[in-house]
Amino acid sequence: MDERSKSRARFDPAVFLETSAKGRVICTHRKKQIIFAQGDAADGVFYIKKGKVKVTVVSAHGKEAVVALLGIDEFLGENAGLVIAELELQAEDTQFARPPWLGVEVTHDERYYNFRLAEKPFRHWPENLQAAR
Helix, strand or coil: CCHHHHHHHCCCHHHHHHCCECCECCCCCCCCCCCCCCCCCCCCCCCCCCCCEEEEEECCCCCEEEEEEECCCECCHHHCCCECCCCCCCCCCCCCCCCCCCCCCCCCCHHHCHHHHHHCCHHHCCHHHHHHC
């Protein structure tokens, strides 16, 4: 395995999202606090770890409309239609009742890592890969 493959294999998105670093900040927000306002520069990516975020727009007449209510692991934009269900188990081999709506296991499939979805959004995957989920 070459050095590039080794560094790629060691990336752990859970660790990445749990730590602060240059260009990456972990923060909490109060209920109804404005996180991003219409017209602000879109210079960041927000990952929701807990709770929900209400997305609204304001018309020229000052009327506010709710366009989305985002929760954990829901995607919009070029990743719209993709839903990732996370199950927190005591151990990897813990048995559980599998819901009928649950699709394929993607834990170790790098295409579903958040940073990969940012690089190559779900909408741009070949149709056969979209159907396989």
